[in-house]
Amino acid sequence: MRRIALILTLLVAGVAPAAAEKLVVSLSNHRVAVTSSFVGEELVLFGTIEPDRPGMPLRPSYDLVVTVTGPKQTLRTRRKERVLGIWVNTEAREFVSVPGYLAILSNRPVDAIANTDTRRLLQVGLNNFLLPQRIGPDLADTVPNDPFRTAFVRLETQSGLYRQSSTAVTFLTPTVFRTAIPLPSNAPTGSYPIDVKLFADGKMVARTSSALEVIKAGFEQFVAESARDHGLLYGLVTSMMALLTGWFASVVFRRD
Amino acid sequence: MQIYLPIADMPVNIFLVLGMGLAVGFISGMFGIGGGFLMTPLLIFIGISPAVAVASVASHISASSFTGAITYWRKRAIDVALAMMLLAAGILGTATGVWLFTALRTMDQLDLVIGLSYVTLLTSVGGMMIWESVRAELRARKGMPATLRRPGSHSWVHGLPLKMRFKRSKIYVSAIPVWAIGFSIGFIGAILGIGGGFLLVPMLIYFLRVPTATVIGTSMVLTLITMASATVMHAVTNHLVDALLALILMVGGVIGAQFGARTGQRMRGERLRLLLGLLVFAVGLRFAFELVVKPEDLYSLRHVRND
Numbered sequence: 366m367r368r369i370a371l372i373l374t375l376l377v378a379g380v381a382p383a384a385a386e387k388l389v390v391s392l393s394n395h396r397v398a399v400t401s402s403f404v405g406e407e408l409v410l411f412g413t414i415e416p417d418r419p420g421m422p423l424r425p426s427y428d429l430v431v432t433v434t435g436p437k438q439t440l441r442t443r444r445k446e447r448v449l450g451i452w453v454n455t456e457a458r459e460f461v462s463v464p465g466y467l468a469i470l471s472n473r474p475v476d477a478i479a480n481t482d483t484r485r486l487l488q489v490g491l492n493n494f495l496l497p498q499r500i501g502p503d504l505a506d507t508v509p510n511d512p513f514r515t516a517f518v519r520l521e522t523q524s525g526l527y528r529q530s531s532t533a534v535t536f537l538t539p540t541v542f543r544t545a546i547p548l549p550s551n552a553p554t555g556s557y558p559i560d561v562k563l564f565a566d567g568k569m570v571a572r573t574s575s576a577l578e579v580i581k582a583g584f585e586q587f588v589a590e591s592a593r594d595h596g597l598l599y600g601l602v603t604s605m606m607a608l609l610t611g612w613f614a615s616v617v618f619r620r621d
Numbered sequence: 622m623q624i625y626l627p628i629a630d631m632p633v634n635i636f637l638v639l640g641m642g643l644a645v646g647f648i649s650g651m652f653g654i655g656g657g658f659l660m661t662p663l664l665i666f667i668g669i670s671p672a673v674a675v676a677s678v679a680s681h682i683s684a685s686s687f688t689g690a691i692t693y694w695r696k697r698a699i700d701v702a703l704a705m706m707l708l709a710a711g712i713l714g715t716a717t718g719v720w721l722f723t724a725l726r727t728m729d730q731l732d733l734v735i736g737l738s739y740v741t742l743l744t745s746v747g748g749m750m751i752w753e754s755v756r757a758e759l760r761a762r763k764g765m766p767a768t769l770r771r772p773g774s775h776s777w778v779h780g781l782p783l784k785m786r787f788k789r790s791k792i793y794v795s796a797i798p799v800w801a802i803g804f805s806i807g808f809i810g811a812i813l814g815i816g817g818g819f820l821l822v823p824m825l826i827y828f829l830r831v832p833t834a835t836v837i838g839t840s841m842v843l844t845l846i847t848m849a850s851a852t853v854m855h856a857v858t859n860h861l862v863d864a865l866l867a868l869i870l871m872v873g874g875v876i877g878a879q880f881g882a883r884t885g886q887r888m889r890g891e892r893l894r895l896l897l898g899l900l901v902f903a904v905g906l907r908f909a910f911e912l913v914v915k916p917e918d919l920y921s922l923r924h925v926r927n928d
Binding site: 399400401402403404436437438439440441442443444445446447450451452453454457459461462465513516517519520521550551553555581584585586588589592593596597599600601602603604606607608610611612613614615618 | 623624625627628630631632680681683684685686687688690691692729730732733737849850852853854855856857858860862864865867868871872875876878879912913915916918919920921922923924925926927928
């Protein structure tokens with residue numbers, strides 16, 4: 366028992382940063398409401414690097430990587446091929462439980478922040494982020510240059526849902542930083558965990574987390590929920606609305 | 622002004638959608654059709670997913686066909702018995718269509734089937750309409766009388782059993798072709814998000830010899846009920862009907878239809894049919910172009926589920 370405790374202590378000590386810093390972060394807004402006028406929003410994350418205990422020295426320079434992940438979704442990436450002269454979806458891969466939104470924001474290119482192994486271990490950068498695909502009976506991520514993976518990341522980036530920016534984090538002073546988290550209008554609703562990693566000399570020295578939430582509000586929420594939970598009633602009401610509009614028009618424009 | 626659509630999950634410009642409703646409504650009023658075959662492609666073009674477009678247009682068409690049906694009802698130009706017979710099969714066709722729609726969506730082939738069906742339907746129907754009206758025009762130039770309806774002539778359709786009499790239309794035909802037409806219109810409507818008016822009217826005239834006095838009114842009743850039930854069925858099975866989108870389209874559509882109807886009444890029937898034929902044919906070609914030309918991006922994404 367004591368030996369296990371000793372090993373655990375050693376393990377923790379081995380992973381935990383030697384020089385002790387801690388991160389304090391704050392978000393401009395924890396809850397984003399999607400209303401009928403929603404066209405996207407930008408949240409601001411502020412933070413400072415502080416010594417773990419007062420009086421302890423800080424390092425001269427730090428790197429910061431902020432990873433924001435949206436609610437998990439399963440998506441199919443399809444590829445068209447020419448069959449008998451027309452373009453048809455022939456092959457498809459399913460990306461299982463991947464984030465519906467993914468932003469990797471840093472103060473300089475991630476390759477310069479840490480080496481390949483560290484980046485892979487900590488999932489730093491779009492190429493190292495785990496995007497499991499269903500390949501036969503297995504679930505596995507592929508090499509970063511797999512054509513379906515590249516296409517998936519490219520399409521998600523085009524629709525503004527995935528992004529990687531090496532200039533998004535700015536250090537206002539050597540220990541105070543800020544970053545903007547852009548949420549596009551098509552951002553899925555749900556909770557968005559935020560993971561903040563602090564690096565120094567290629568190693569992670571501190572880590573903290575936060576979260577934001579995107580919710581449908583008011584009329585949007587009402588319509589979306591009715592459509593999902595009460596399909597029949599929703600369909601009947603929509604049909605009635607159509608009849609009412611049609612009837613109204615025939616009364617308004619009656620000429621005889 | 623941007624407005625966020627709750628089911629399509631994207632913001633659209635409200636005036637753009639309203640304008641589209643007005644324009645399509647104008648055309649539908651002018652030719653006495655629902656206009657779904659124009660509206661669905663337009664919605665897909667502005668970025669709404671084909672599935673949501675098809676499901677939402679169904680309710681838009683029920684609004685515009687209800688306005689039309691009321692007008693024809695006042696003129697006593699609806700053959701209720703014929704409409705009910707068409708309907709019985711139409712509902713069955715709609716249900717089959719909605720089922721196939723869901724199945725094709727899971728197989729990633731919905732977009733292809735919608736595209737292919739539009740190409741075949743629109744180019745063939747459009748081509749036929751152009752051909753017919755050009756021939757009629759030429760005949761009129763030569764001073765020959767137009768032979769639109771030949772009451773004495775019988776085709777194989779009239780040899781089928783289960784004959785029924787439809788009083789208002791003054792026809793005596795077998796129930797089999799009536800059911801077949803009803804089923805196919807309901808089926809096509811549910812898959813393609815079209816009311817099928819531009820298919821139904823020629824079918825009723827050529828196969829059943831329904832007189833022009835009752836054909837449009839009857840077709841509108843059928844369109845109304847199949848589209849209203851398609852709305853409900855799409856809402857139950859796929860949850861893809863965007864009520865807000867449908868409402869904006871409806872408002873634009875019913876207003877546009879009034880102006881279209883007035884313009885249409887001032888034009889000659891043959892000229893009107895030629896114009897509609899050209900329009901239908903052009904939309905068909907547009908779809909053919911999309912299928913044949915190499916797409917800008919070979920890859921596309923489809924949302925399967927939220928985990």
